[in-house]
Amino acid sequence: MAALDEAKVKHILSTLENLEFGSIVITVHNGEITQIDATEKRRFTLQKSTSNQPTHKYTK
Numbered sequence: 857m858a859a860l861d862e863a864k865v866k867h868i869l870s871t872l873e874n875l876e877f878g879s880i881v882i883t884v885h886n887g888e889i890t891q892i893d894a895t896e897k898r899r900f901t902l903q904k905s906t907s908n909q910p911t912h913k914y915t916k
Contacts, residue, residue, distance in 0.1 A: 864889045
């Protein structure tokens with residue numbers, strides 16, 4: 857396995873520190889990190905409707 861590049865490790869750690877929800881994918885080819893992908897998830901609460909109308913499309 858090749859020695860880890862300090863700049864790549866710092867980038868991974870920085871990404872991890874700034875990520876609240878999500879994932880980091882590290883791609884390795886021939887023992888070397890070639891790609892780092894970060895996916896951030898953001899969740900929002902739904903506001904409930906105050907109307908009495910059904911929320912589904914088809915009603916009888």
